[in-house]
Amino acid sequence: MLNLNMDRLGEEIYNLRKHYKMSQKELARGICSQAAISKIESGECFPSIDTLYLISIKLRVEVTYFISLLIQERNGYVATTIEMIDKLSTNKQYDEIFEITNFERSNNLKLYGYQYEQFISWNYYLSSYYLGFMDYLDVIENLKQLLSSKNLLDQDNYQDLKIQNSIAAIYAENKEYANSYKCYEEILSKTIYIDSFQKFRIKVMYNLSKVYTLDQKYREALNVIDDAIDFCRKLESFYILGQLYYQKGVCQENLDINENEISANYKNAIFIFELTNQRNYIKHILEKKNEFINLNDLKL
Structure with a gap:
């Protein structure tokens, strides 16, 4: 039986609320009482699915992301995999990244939340490009699809901007400088706190x-x-x-x-x-x- 990690959920709701410069009262409005938000953030109580869904809308993440945080084993697996891929990416070990992401894509990634599904696909396409398995235009199109298919409520997703940075770099590597400039300028027009x-x-x-x-x-x-x-x-x-x-x-x-x-x-x-x-x-x-x-x- 999986243990529910209410402390981790509360911590993430608190961090996102602070990120959007929102008070507990503002987050609670139309959902529940301010006291209930306080108890959720402190890990004292577990919100109903309906409440969690409404909170997720206000904080611009998918409710599946919060659910994945609640499940300790799943959240640990996701964090470990992301850390491993980030380290491999820093060392440009694209063959290993391709093997890991290709395997992960064979699983039901939706169970792990939108952010993880997007992260795996992003690194799968990047590694495919650098290993010569996919043409750069096809890679760019697939990366753009990862952006256009995102949750419409999630306007300034940090990971989206990282993907745009990858798109800009691929354009530059293939001497499509005008498209590269456009991507970089779009990123620099954003602010995430x-x-x-x-x-x-x-x-x-x-x-x-x-x-x-x-x-x-x-x-x-x-x-x-x-x-x-x-x-x-x-x-x-x-x-x-x-x-x-x-x-x-x-x-x-x-x-x-x-x-x-x-x-x-x-x-x-x-x-x-x-x-x-x-x-x-x-x-x-x-x-x-x-x-x-x-x-x-x-x-x-």
């Missing part, structure tokens, strides 16, 4: 600058890079800050900007990579951009 989205936004800006660079639009790339660097400073974050300074130097080289300024950006990149212990990046700069670097100025 969770901490991880801020880092994701910096990554999108960095990706957009790389597409501008590929398209030889170096001025546009520099504008985006400067905005991203300012954003990092506001967040007091080193996240891909070194890569941004490096990319800035690359763009400046193509615009024949003063060599001292180019050198300063490569040195800034090295300084950040040293702080974040990313030695491979430092080695790359010293090998590829040595004409701009005076080793006597560096303390490595």
Whole structure:
């Protein structure tokens, strides 16, 4: 017999309510009493299915997502699988991602909630593309279907934006720069009030600058890079800050900007990579951009 995880359900309802800047009274309106919401969030009581359904509408998730949270074994399986695929994706181990997602798609994914079903399909199509099993246009069409078939109440789904980022990258890799720009600009027009989205936004800006660079639009790339660097400073974050300074130097080289300024950006990149212990990046700069670097100025 499966144990119901009411604490986990209550915690997630609380987090989503805070995400949408909603009070308990606002969430309860038209559904139940504020006291009932308080007890649900604290894990003291289990809402009826009707109540859970109405709460899910207000919090813009499918009710199946909440049900999956209630079932401890299922939720643990989903979390573990997502973590495994994310790690494989970071290491670009697409063959293993394909095997896992292909197996998962043979199961009834609807039992695990819309978000997990979307996550598995997204990574299945991505791995199929990078392994050469599927044409890029077919992959993009399938990824777009994952977005268009979403719950209409779920307007600003973080995972949707990650999928759009993948679509933009595939367009850029196939030199469809105009379509890539459109995707990135759509992502940057959104705001989601969770901490991880801020880092994701910096990554999108960095990706957009790389597409501008590929398209030889170096001025546009520099504008985006400067905005991203300012954003990092506001967040007091080193996240891909070194890569941004490096990319800035690359763009400046193509615009024949003063060599001292180019050198300063490569040195800034090295300084950040040293702080974040990313030695491979430092080695790359010293090998590829040595004409701009005076080793006597560096303390490595």
